[in-house]
Structure formats: structure tokens, C-alpha cells
Amino acid sequence: MTDNPLLNLRERISALDKKILALLSDRHGLALEVARAKQATHRPIRDKEREKELLSTLVEEGRKLHLDGHYITRLFQLIIEDSVLTQQALLQQQHNQTTLRSARIAFLGPKGSYSHLAARQYAARHFEQLIECGCLRFQDIFSQVETGQADYAVVPIENTSSGSINDVYDLLQNTSLSIVGEMTIPIDHCVLVTTPTSLNEIRTVYSHPQPFQQCSQFLNGFPDWKIEYCESTAAAMEKVAAENSPHVAALGSEAGGALYGLQVLEHNLANQQQNITRFIILSRKAVDVVSQVPAKTTLLMATGQQSGALVDALMVFRNHGIVITKLESRPIYGNPWEEMFYLDVQANLNHSDMKNTLEDLKPITRSLKVLGCYPSENVVPVEPRRA
Amino acid sequence: MTDNPLLNLRERISALDKKILALLSDRHGLALEVARAKQATHRPIRDKEREKELLSTLVEEGRKLHLDGHYITRLFQLIIEDSVLTQQALLQQQHNQTTLRSARIAFLGPKGSYSHLAARQYAARHFEQLIECGCLRFQDIFSQVETGQADYAVVPIENTSSGSINDVYDLLQNTSLSIVGEMTIPIDHCVLVTTPTSLNEIRTVYSHPQPFQQCSQFLNGFPDWKIEYCESTAAAMEKVAAENSPHVAALGSEAGGALYGLQVLEHNLANQQQNITRFIILSRKAVDVVSQVPAKTTLLMATGQQSGALVDALMVFRNHGIVITKLESRPIYGNPWEEMFYLDVQANLNHSDMKNTLEDLKPITRSLKVLGCYPSENVVPVEPRRA
Numbered sequence: 012m013t014d015n016p017l018l019n020l021r022e023r024i025s026a027l028d029k030k031i032l033a034l035l036s037d038r039h040g041l042a043l044e045v046a047r048a049k050q051a052t053h054r055p056i057r058d059k060e061r062e063k064e065l066l067s068t069l070v071e072e073g074r075k076l077h078l079d080g081h082y083i084t085r086l087f088q089l090i091i092e093d094s095v096l097t098q099q100a101l102l103q104q105q106h107n108q109t110t111l112r113s114a115r116i117a118f119l120g121p122k123g124s125y126s127h128l129a130a131r132q133y134a135a136r137h138f139e140q141l142i143e144c145g146c147l148r149f150q151d152i153f154s155q156v157e158t159g160q161a162d163y164a165v166v167p168i169e170n171t172s173s174g175s176i177n178d179v180y181d182l183l184q185n186t187s188l189s190i191v192g193e194m195t196i197p198i199d200h201c202v203l204v205t206t207p208t209s210l211n212e213i214r215t216v217y218s219h220p221q222p223f224q225q226c227s228q229f230l231n232g233f234p235d236w237k238i239e240y241c242e243s244t245a246a247a248m249e250k251v252a253a254e255n256s257p258h259v260a261a262l263g264s265e266a267g268g269a270l271y272g273l274q275v276l277e278h279n280l281a282n283q284q285q286n287i288t289r290f291i292i293l294s295r296k297a298v299d300v301v302s303q304v305p306a307k308t309t310l311l312m313a314t315g316q317q318s319g320a321l322v323d324a325l326m327v328f329r330n331h332g333i334v335i336t337k338l339e340s341r342p343i344y345g346n347p348w349e350e351m352f353y354l355d356v357q358a359n360l361n362h363s364d365m366k367n368t369l370e371d372l373k374p375i376t377r378s379l380k381v382l383g384c385y386p387s388e389n390v391v392p393v394e395p396r397r398a
Numbered sequence: 399m400t401d402n403p404l405l406n407l408r409e410r411i412s413a414l415d416k417k418i419l420a421l422l423s424d425r426h427g428l429a430l431e432v433a434r435a436k437q438a439t440h441r442p443i444r445d446k447e448r449e450k451e452l453l454s455t456l457v458e459e460g461r462k463l464h465l466d467g468h469y470i471t472r473l474f475q476l477i478i479e480d481s482v483l484t485q486q487a488l489l490q491q492q493h494n495q496t497t498l499r500s501a502r503i504a505f506l507g508p509k510g511s512y513s514h515l516a517a518r519q520y521a522a523r524h525f526e527q528l529i530e531c532g533c534l535r536f537q538d539i540f541s542q543v544e545t546g547q548a549d550y551a552v553v554p555i556e557n558t559s560s561g562s563i564n565d566v567y568d569l570l571q572n573t574s575l576s577i578v579g580e581m582t583i584p585i586d587h588c589v590l591v592t593t594p595t596s597l598n599e600i601r602t603v604y605s606h607p608q609p610f611q612q613c614s615q616f617l618n619g620f621p622d623w624k625i626e627y628c629e630s631t632a633a634a635m636e637k638v639a640a641e642n643s644p645h646v647a648a649l650g651s652e653a654g655g656a657l658y659g660l661q662v663l664e665h666n667l668a669n670q671q672q673n674i675t676r677f678i679i680l681s682r683k684a685v686d687v688v689s690q691v692p693a694k695t696t697l698l699m700a701t702g703q704q705s706g707a708l709v710d711a712l713m714v715f716r717n718h719g720i721v722i723t724k725l726e727s728r729p730i731y732g733n734p735w736e737e738m739f740y741l742d743v744q745a746n747l748n749h750s751d752m753k754n755t756l757e758d759l760k761p762i763t764r765s766l767k768v769l770g771c772y773p774s775e776n777v778v779p780v781e782p783r784r785a
Contacts, residue, residue: 016435024428027421034418036463041411048403069419076423081519082480093469132468171670211719232722265781278778283558332598335619391665394652
């Protein structure tokens with residue numbers, strides 16, 4: 012107990028947070044036990060009715076304790092998501108017997124890039140140790156894994172505000188690698204500086220062209236800032252750290268900037284409040300998705316050029332009750348007047364519906380390649396029941 | 399203890415969740431005590447350095463307990479957000495002496511609309527009881543509050559995928575109401591049905607034009623669904639509930655559908671993964687934002703038509719170090735060749751920088767109206783420090 016009431020309260024909060032942490036750890040342990048029990052009984056990982064029941068009860072009891080229902084819902088949705096992902100990872104590892112303790116992951120950029128953060132986040136959930144292989148070009152990432160110098164590739168595939176990343180789509184056409192996972196990470200562009208300064212002191216801003224484009228509205232407020240393009244946000248951070256002046260800044264992520272000792276002057280600059288990038292994870296060996304885990308399959312398909320060819324192909328999915336979650340078209344490399352189609356579908360490659368779909372597609376497509384079948388890490392939360 | 403291992407584990411999880419809830423309630427109580435302590439000392443609500451410290455420690459300790467660092471970060475960011483909003487609400491209420499126990503809130507649509515959910519969510523944090531006043535048109539919402547039939551209006555102002563809501567911007571030009579708050583809610587469009595059915599069984603889908611547009615990619619997979627437009631998602635739900643057939647469905651929110659007894663067949667349909675709508679809250683009486691709470695001010699401004707007039711005005715903000723977070727232009731009602739500018743700025747109307755800005759703007763604008771100064775409920779999370 013100190014005399015300062017605020018310090019005293021803070022100590023009590025810290026002690027309380029530790030207790031919450033200990034309970035979260037216990038709950039994590041129970042989730043693993045649940046996964047083992049489900050492994051024996053072959054029950055699916057998610058039981059949405061049970062989740063709804065649980066949320067409704069918690070919201071109800073929380074209300075008696077003067078806790079906001081939306082707060083409790085969001086918090087326990089997060090706890091349930093961790094539980095689902097933990098169970099999925101355990102079942103997948105045991106099924107595929109891939110318990111690599113350390114993994115070499117190739118990604119774009121020097122330390123601090125968004126791809127670097129994605130690689131770290133993927134590794135944290137799947138491996139005990141990460142060996143980082145930063146690459147300069149997307150092509151180098153693919154060949155590092157193809158030649159066995161790295162175990163996994165983590166590459167961005169689409170962004171909510173700037174759309175699909177065409178270079179990666181094009182590399183997928185000719186790779187022997189398989190997609191073995193996916194993840195999404197929120198992109199929060201910040202103004203990063205070395206020393207305490209103010210926005211009005213800044214003269215020059217460094218970044219990759221994409222953050223400049225995504226933050227155009229914010230930048231309009233500072234018409235006399237000099238814009239300097241760099242090959243990555245990480246390169247911009249490196250430059251700002253080296254110049255060490257109150258007149259220069261980088262646009263990039265807080266976590267990335269921290270690796271260069273940079274501080275955040277302004278947060279959340281993107282025109283779109285929610286700016287999210289989806290990454291895919293590739294490896295030389297395809298994985299099997301255990302039946303209890305929701306699966307996604309990515310296909311690459313060329314239809315003929317006759318009219319209605321694409322619709323005919325899409326009807327095959329529909330007839331087998333397969334939901335298409337993404338459809339993207341790209342010119343065929345070396346043959347720019349013909350298009351390839353990339354499709355993400357909610358289906359397991361081992362399921363008969365999906366096998367029949369591929370069987371039916373063969374005669375009506377010119378080429379058809381399965382890029383991978385992997386656990387869907389998009390855990391859509393349920394809502395509590397309401398009166 | 400039962401013989402079923404899964405049931406037994408679930409009971410243990412439920413018991414554990416109750417303990418977490420009790421700790422969250424204690425933490426909520428401590429946050430209120432912190433607010434009272436800060437009221438006495440005039441310290442700001444947020445201390446980002448302290449938050450960072452706290453997060454870093456928790457991530458570190460969580461790692462020892464095999465908890466994923468990103469999971470712990472997101473969870474405690476949410477707990478900190480609740481703490482910040484709780485403190486802001488307490489300081490604001492005491493400062494403005496507005497402790498209405500029950501509030502009449504006007505919003506668009508019958509029960510189950512997104513606006514209805516927003517009104518409920520705002521009320522849950524600010525009042526003990528909500529009296530709901532559903533309206534048919536935006537204009538009715540404004541006049542209900544202007545004439546004293548309701549205390550507050552909750553109206554959408556912009557959506558991440560479909561942009562600004564022009565009708566509301568236009569009503570703001572001529573209203574006597576003040577903006578007293580803001581909030582954002584995630585929009586999750588679902589396929590809602592009355593009885594268990596499958597996507598292939600569905601023949602007709604009802605919804606408002608906007609969800610159809612926002613879910614176009616998903617709908618492309620079902621080319622023979624008949625699309626029927628309704629005046630709101632809630633009206634669509636009502637129709638589906640009344641028809642009660644496995645062949646009809648509505649697009650709308652899960653929570654809204656629950657009010658009509660509808661179930662979710664498919665989640666998260668929007669083309670953009672994160673689809674968020676920002677709402678503003680209006681009332682007859684403007685509020686003061688206490689200095690410890692981050693404030694936003696919304697202005698409506700008409701510059702002359704001489705070249706450079708807008709840039710000159712924007713330079714005034716810059717010279718006083720005021721950050722513009724949104725700039726929107728709309729034709730002046732009845733005078734479509736002249737434009738009005740809506741600006742959101744990060745500033746408190748009582749602060750000298752903002753007073754000086756308004757002073758300097760007066761001689762160079764044709765009209766200038768403060769639409770309101772209100773607490774910013776956009777609690778930008780901090781990241782833990784990293785090695």
C-alpha cells in the first residue's frame with residue numbers, strides 16, 4: 012500500500028490481471044483436453060449451439076455485475092476463438108504428424124515489415140522456435156521453400172483496401188508448393204519518429220507506395236510534407252532510425268517501428284478504418300485437414316473461351332452444395348488473352364462432395380490444379396441469444 | 399462429475415468462465431475508482447506508457463503459461479478499452495450532470511435494424527433504461543428529437559464499404575441538434591432462415607439494396623436466387639418470418655434476425671471482410687467534453703469559390719496543430735453548384751488551439767457551424783513493447 016491512491020489502484024489492477032491470466036491459462040489447458048476427448052469421439056471442434064448458450068449465460072450474469080453485454084460478448088468471442096484455434100492446431104498436428112519444433116519461414120522484407128509480423132504470429136501458434144528468412148522479392152520466397160532452404164513461405168494475398176496482390180497470384184500458377192494455412196492480420200499505419208516531435212515539425216515522410224495511397228486522406232492535411240518512396244515500410248523505418256531527426260518520419264506499423272526504436276506520433280491513419288491483409292502459408296508438402304476442422308480449398312482453373320464456360324464451371328460447385336468464398340481472375344502468364352480463375356471454396360479435399368466436384372470439372376475445364384486444402388483460421392464468432 | 403468426459407470438461411470450463419467474469423467485474427469497479435482519483439488530480443484518462451508496460455508484462459507472463467502473445471494482447475486491449483470507456487463515461491456524466499436513468503432514442507427502422515442494434519448498444523453503456531422510438535425516415539428521427547418527443551437520435555454517418563450516408567449529411571446542414579457522441583458497430587451480413595434448410599434449397603432472398611451490393615461476390619455463386627428489394631433489412635426479416643418457408647431467406651444481422659426467430663445459415667458474406675458502420679448520436683443540448691477525455695469536433699464550413707479557398711482554410715488547422723480525421727464535401731442544399739465541407743478534427747472546443755482556429759477561420763469562410771464536440775469513442779489500442 013502506498014500513499015498515492017492511483018499507484019495503489021494500479022497495483023490492485025495488476026494483481027487482478029495476473030489472476031485473469033492464470034484463469035486463461037487453465038482454460039487453455041481445458042481446451043486441449045476437450046480436443047483430445049473430441050479426437051476419440053470424432054465430434055466436430057465447434058458446437059455453435061453450446062457457444063451461444065455459454066455466451067448468453069455470461070452476458071446475463073455479467074449484466075448483474077454491471078458489465079456491458081457487448082463488452083462481455085466480444086471478450087468471450089475472443090476466448091472461444093483461441094480455444095477453437097488451439098484445438099484445431101492440436102488435431103491437425105497429430106493427424107499430419109508435423110510437430111516441427113522449429114521452422115524456417117521465408118517472408119518479404121527486412122525485420123519490421125508486415126510480412127515479418129505475420130510470420131512471427133503464425134510461428135507463435137504453430138512452432139516453438141522461428142528461424143527468420145527475410146527475402147527481397149516474392150519470387151525469392153517461393154524458391155527458398157522450393158529448394159528446401161526454408162520450410163514455409165508466408166506471403167500476402169489480398170488487402171481489404173488495395174485488393175489482391177497480383178504478383179503472388181501469378182507465382183502460384185507455376186509453383187510446386189502447396190497452401191497449408193491462412194491468416195489475417197490488421198494493418199495499422201502509424202507516423203513513426205525517432206524523437207518526440209510534432210506533426211508540424213515533420214518535413215519528409217518515407218514509406219512504401221501502398222501506405223501512402225491507403226493514408227491519402229490523412230496526408231491531404233499536410234500538403235507540404237515531402238513524400239519519399241521506399242521499397243518497403245521496413246526500409247523506411249531503417250532510414251528514419253538512421254537520420255534520427257525531428258523532421259523525418261516513416262509510415263508503418265507500431266510493432267515494426269519498435270524493432271527500430273521508433274515511437275508512434277499518430278495512429279490509425281488509413282482512409283479505411285479497418286485495413287486487413289490476408290496471408291497464405293505455403294510448404295513443399297500438402298497437408299490433410301482432419302474432418303473435425305473447417306477446411307478451405309484453393310483451386311486454379313482455366314476454362315475454355317466459349318461463352319458460358321465459367322458459368323458452367325460455377326454451376327458444378329453449386330450442384331454439389333460447395334460454397335465459393337472468393338473468385339479472382341488473372342491473365343495466364345505468357346498468354347495474356349486468356350484468363351485463369353482462382354477460387355477459394357469452403358470444402359475439404361477428402362470429402363466426397365469435393366471429390367465429385369473435381370471429377371465433374373475435369374471434362375469442362377482446360378486445366379485444373381489444387382493449390383491446397385488447409386484449416387480455415389477465420390473463426391466466425393457466434394452471438395448470444397437475445398430476448 | 400459425470401461419466402461423459404466432454405460434459406465434465408464443459409462444466410469445468412463454465413465454472414472457470416464465471417471466475418473470469420467475477421474478476422472482470424472487480425476490474426471494472428477499480429476502473430471507476432481510478433476515474434474518481436483522476437477527477438481529483440486532473441490527470442488524463444489514458445496513460446499509454448502505463449498501458450504498454452502492463453501489456454508487455456502480461457504477454458511475457460502469458461508466454462510462460464503457453465499463451466499466445468497476440469491472443470493476450472488482443473484480449474487485454476479489449477479490457478483496457480472497456481476501462482477507458484467506463485472512465486470517460488463517468489467523467490462526462492459528472493461534468494455535464496447528465497445522469498438520465500432512462501432515455502428515449504430515435505433510430506431508423508423497425509426492431510432488428512442495424513440502427514436499432516446501435517441504439518441498444520449506446521444505451522447499454524450510458525443509460526439504465528432505453529425507450530425505443532423506431533422511425534421510418536432519417537428526417538423523422540431528427541424531428542422527433544428537435545420537437546422533444548425523443549432525447550437522442552442515433553444515425554449512421556458512414557460505412558467502410560459503401561461510404562458516407564449523404565441523406566444524413568444533408569440533414570445536418572439545417573438541424574439545431576448537436577452531435578454528442580459517436581460509436582462504430584461491425585456489420586456482419588448473414589443468410590437468415592426460419593427452418594433448417596440448405597443454400598441450394600433457397601429460391602428467393604429479401605434485403606435492402608445495400609447488403610445485396612456489399613455481398614455481391616457471395617451472391618454470384620447463386621445466380622438463380624431471386625433478389626427482392628425491401629426498405630430495410632428488418633423489413634426483409636419480417637417477411638421471411640411471415641412466409642416461414644425453406645425456400646426464402648433474408649440478408650441481415652444475426653442479432654437482428656434473432657428478434658424475429660430467424661437462424662443463421664451462412665455468416666460473414668460481405669465482399670469486404672471488415673464492414674463497419676460509424677454512427678453519431680445527436681441531442682438538443684450540446685455537451686462539454688472534460689479535458690481528460692479525448693475529444694472530437696465536427697464542423698460544417700462553406701468557403702468562398704475563389705481558387706485556393708479550401709487550402710487556405712485547411713492551412714489554418716495545420717498552423718494550430720489540429721489534426722483533421724475526416725473531410726467530406728456535399729453540395730449546398732438548394733444551391734447545388736456550391737459545396738459545404740464537413741470536417742472531423744481531433745480537438746476540444748474549449749481548448750485554446752481550437753478557439754484560435756475558429757477565430758482565424760471566420761474571416762476566410764462564408765459560413766462556419768460547429769455541429770458538436772464529443773468524446774471520441776475510438777480507443778486506439780497500444781501494442782506491447784517488443785524486444
